[in-house]
Structure formats: structure tokens, C-alpha cells
Amino acid sequence: MRLDKFVGQCTDYSRSQIHQAVKAGRISVNGLIAKKADLQLDGTESVLLGDQLIALQPLRYLMLHKPLGYICANRDAAHPVVIDLLALPKKQELQIVGRLDIDTTGLVLLTDDGQWNHRITSPRHECPKTYLVTTANPITADTAALFAAGVQLHGEKAPTRPAQLEQISSHLARLCIHEGKYHQVKRMFAAVGNHVVALHREAIGNIQLDAQLAEGEYRPLTHDEIQSIN
Known part of the structure; x- marks a missing residue:
């Protein structure tokens, strides 16, 4: 170097x-x-x-509890960005792993380890992401089976990969997907005639959002959390 x-x-x-x-x-x-x-x-x-x-600083691995209204970007002219929530030197060098929409809350990972980022975001690795989904209409009894078989999204050539839906109540479910298409969770529910009104990511792979983190707070990942991505 x-x-x-x-x-x-x-x-x-x-x-x-x-x-x-x-x-x-x-x-x-x-x-x-x-x-x-x-x-x-x-x-x-x-x-x-x-x-x-x-000396070179060690690689950084963070989890952040993303609030509503923030863009998963390093800079944006119109909206606050998740990087603004960090009080760290050289925070602009951090990569945002697994972006969330402005109206979605929950787990965001950040790192300056590009290879680790790739292991999460590359479609080849099929890293699971788990969401808590609130819908406008009652979730129909056949939704879990439809998602397990794969649904056809508007504008996509192939159906979604099998996803696991756990219904919690009439309008609330936990959904685990293994890919990351644009607005995928919202489009999946739209494909079965429903509408997502709130979306919260609980986990990426085996990394669970720390229940002690309030919205806008963050912490370093533990060694075991980092190593769980392989």
C-alpha cells in the first residue's frame, strides 16, 4: 500500500x-x-x-435501528440519511448493508468490510431477511402457501423464491425472504391483493435487531454476530 x-x-x-x-x-x-x-x-x-x-483502524461492523423518514444513503439532498445518526469518525466511508425504504424501520447493518457486505447482499448467498409486516386488509388463509410457492411480481420474469410467512394476527405477520428485489415485501403482498401499511426488519441472517436499541441508536456487532455471516 x-x-x-x-x-x-x-x-x-x-x-x-x-x-x-x-x-x-x-x-x-x-x-x-x-x-x-x-x-x-x-x-x-x-x-x-x-x-x-x-496504524490502520480495525474494520467496523455496526447495527442501527432505523427510524421512519430516513434514507439508507450516505448523502441525500432532500431527506435525512442514516449516516447522520452516527457519531463516528470517517462515517461516510461506511457501506450500508441491506437498504430499507424511507417508510420502513428496523435493522440496518453498516460496515467498511466490502467482502462481508457482499456475503450478505449477493443473491448467490440467499441471506435471509426477516420482517414484521402490518397490512391494510386481513391476511388471507392461503397467503403463506402462495408465498412458499413463489408469487409473480409485476415487471419480473421469474416468481419470487420460496418465502416463509408466520401469521401473528389478522393484519400482522412475520415474513422471511431470501432475496432482495426492489420493494419486494410490499410487492409480494400487492400480488396477493393486500397492502403493506407498516414494515419493520427484525433480522438479517442470524443477526437480530437488539431490543435494547431505541430508534436511531446503534452499537457495534459482537464477534459472534459478525462470524454468523459466512
Whole structure:
């Protein structure tokens, strides 16, 4: 890795600030003043910025309880974004894993580990997502069987993959899907003549939304939660 990239990942310095620090002789590698910002590192070096030892930060894995009205994006001109809820350095570098609509609440994962993100979001891995669904009309007795067989969504060539519906009450159910088509849960219920009025994601894979997290709160994932995604 280049020295300037390494320092950029370890600090809040901009690229121009790093180059200025190199020119000023403020960055040393293994006790020697670095002369070039493009110096190649192999990861074993001791790098000082001034008299401060710097090192790559560990990868971050977070769960967030998303409130209504927030966009799952890093920036948006019209609406607040979930990144705004984080009080973390370099939060704009976090990837949002498994986005939710503006009117959907619940579990959102964030990380700067691209491979871990891919294992969740790639259709090939079929990572399950579990939702609590409130409907406008009573859920009919055949809905679970229809979802288990797969329903045809408007504009899609193939039916949905088998999904598991657990009916809780006349207008409330828990639904587990194994793919992530656009507005999938809402479109599935629309395909059987119903309408979703509230949607809340409870789990992604084996990671359950922490019941202690109020809307807008977040916490790091535990080691076991991170390792549960494989």
C-alpha cells in the first residue's frame, strides 16, 4: 500500500495535507523521514506522523435501528440519511448493508468490510431477511402457501423464491425472504391483493435487531454476530 493511502486510512488528513506533511518531513517510516508520498509499504512498518504512531483502524461492523423518514444513503439532498445518526469518525466511508425504504424501520447493518457486505447482499448467498409486516386488509388463509410457492411480481420474469410467512394476527405477520428485489415485501403482498401499511426488519441472517436499541441508536456487532455471516 502507498504511504499516502495508508496515512489517509489511519487519519482524517486529506491527500493534500498528507503530501504537505511528507514535504515538511513530518512522516517517518521505521525511523527514517519519508521522502515520497508514494513509498510502498508492506504492512510491517512503524509509521509516525510527527511523534504519533499511526496504524490502520480495525474494520467496523455496526447495527442501527432505523427510524421512519430516513434514507439508507450516505448523502441525500432532500431527506435525512442514516449516516447522520452516527457519531463516528470517517462515517461516510461506511457501506450500508441491506437498504430499507424511507417508510420502513428496523435493522440496518453498516460496515467498511466490502467482502462481508457482499456475503450478505449477493443473491448467490440467499441471506435471509426477516420482517414484521402490518397490512391494510386481513391476511388471507392461503397467503403463506402462495408465498412458499413463489408469487409473480409485476415487471419480473421469474416468481419470487420460496418465502416463509408466520401469521401473528389478522393484519400482522412475520415474513422471511431470501432475496432482495426492489420493494419486494410490499410487492409480494400487492400480488396477493393486500397492502403493506407498516414494515419493520427484525433480522438479517442470524443477526437480530437488539431490543435494547431505541430508534436511531446503534452499537457495534459482537464477534459472534459478525462470524454468523459466512
